[in-house]
Amino acid sequence: MSAIVVADGVTVHYRRRRWGPRNSALDTLYLRVEQHRHLALIGPSGAGKSTLVRAMLGLIRPDTGQILLFGQPVDTLSRVERARLVQAVSQHASGSLSPRFPVARTLAEPIHALGLPDDPVTRSTELLELVGLDAGLLNRRPAELSGGQRQRVVIARALAARPALLIGDEMFSALDAGSRLSVVDMLARVADTERTTIVLVSHDLGVARRLCDDVAVLDGGRIVEHGPCEKVLARPTHPLTRSLLDAAGPVTA
Numbered sequence: 295m296s297a298i299v300v301a302d303g304v305t306v307h308y309r310r311r312r313w314g315p316r317n318s319a320l321d322t323l324y325l326r327v328e329q330h331r332h333l334a335l336i337g338p339s340g341a342g343k344s345t346l347v348r349a350m351l352g353l354i355r356p357d358t359g360q361i362l363l364f365g366q367p368v369d370t371l372s373r374v375e376r377a378r379l380v381q382a383v384s385q386h387a388s389g390s391l392s393p394r395f396p397v398a399r400t401l402a403e404p405i406h407a408l409g410l411p412d413d414p415v416t417r418s419t420e421l422l423e424l425v426g427l428d429a430g431l432l433n434r435r436p437a438e439l440s441g442g443q444r445q446r447v448v449i450a451r452a453l454a455a456r457p458a459l460l461i462g463d464e465m466f467s468a469l470d471a472g473s474r475l476s477v478v479d480m481l482a483r484v485a486d487t488e489r490t491t492i493v494l495v496s497h498d499l500g501v502a503r504r505l506c507d508d509v510a511v512l513d514g515g516r517i518v519e520h521g522p523c524e525k526v527l528a529r530p531t532h533p534l535t536r537s538l539l540d541a542a543g544p545v546t547a
């Protein structure tokens with residue numbers, strides 16, 4: 295199997311002031327994300343999940359170690375190369391939609407910016423369908439959409455880039471419980487068709503198990519347990535994984 299992402303001994307410190315104390319967010323972290331095996335990143339608040347995501351996106355440079363995307367150090371890739379390989383959707387991503395742009399323009403933009411061969415009109419309609427939205431919304435601006443519809447548009451915009459890797463940092467939290475599972479299932483189908491690998495940061499273990507093949511548990515900036523969901527979530531070996539499972543109650547999704 296080939297690795298889509300490798301974190302090779304990554305350490306990240308945050309320093310609030312130049313001479314102030316350093317706060318270690320990732321501590322010599324090693325992780326391999328295999329292609330076409332969706333990975334859930336779970337862990338308590340402050341474990342380093344979002345920091346790891348930001349490092350994978352090349353938004354922060356590790357103090358030591360490196361992140362490899364398809365074997366290449368992420369900081370050697372151009373912005374366009376990175377955008378073609380990896381897209382991210384965060385919990386509050388709908389704020390990143392331009393208030394002036396109708397949905398059609400939002401979805402066409404990555405196609406133009408990345409020089410993809412897709413026809414923007416056909417692809418925008420297809421993308422809306424993929425995320426379970428009506429093509430009639432193509433002419434609406436963000437203010438004319440519900441919060442859940444905006445989040446689906448953000449997911450569609452990320453898919454427009456046809457990324458090899460989609461990173462979702464609590465990407466479903468803005469959706470109500472009723473539509474969450476249908477969007478999760480939709481994403482699983484799209485990822486399958488488009489050969490996209492997903493890394494999902496989630497506090498929702500039900501969603502993690504429903505979508506992901508593997509799970510990695512972070513604590514104190516390190517991976518403390520990593521393996522197939524059916525094994526780790528059924529027979530956890532680390533006390534932290536056990537306590538996350540206990541706190542979540544029965545994982546039903």
Ligand SMILES: Nc1ncnc2c1ncn2[C@@H]1O[C@H](COP(=O)(O)OP(=O)(O)OP(=O)(O)O)[C@@H](O)[C@H]1O
Pocket residue numbers: 308309310317318319337338339340341342343344345346
């Ligand atoms: N910009 C920053 N400056 C200083 N410290 C930070 C900064 N961002 C995060 N941290 C610290 O780094 C550590 C890891 O934070 P991170 O946001 O990666 O955790 P997380 O696992 O994503 O948490 P959560 O589940 O609450 O979102 C925490 O101790 C946090 O306080």
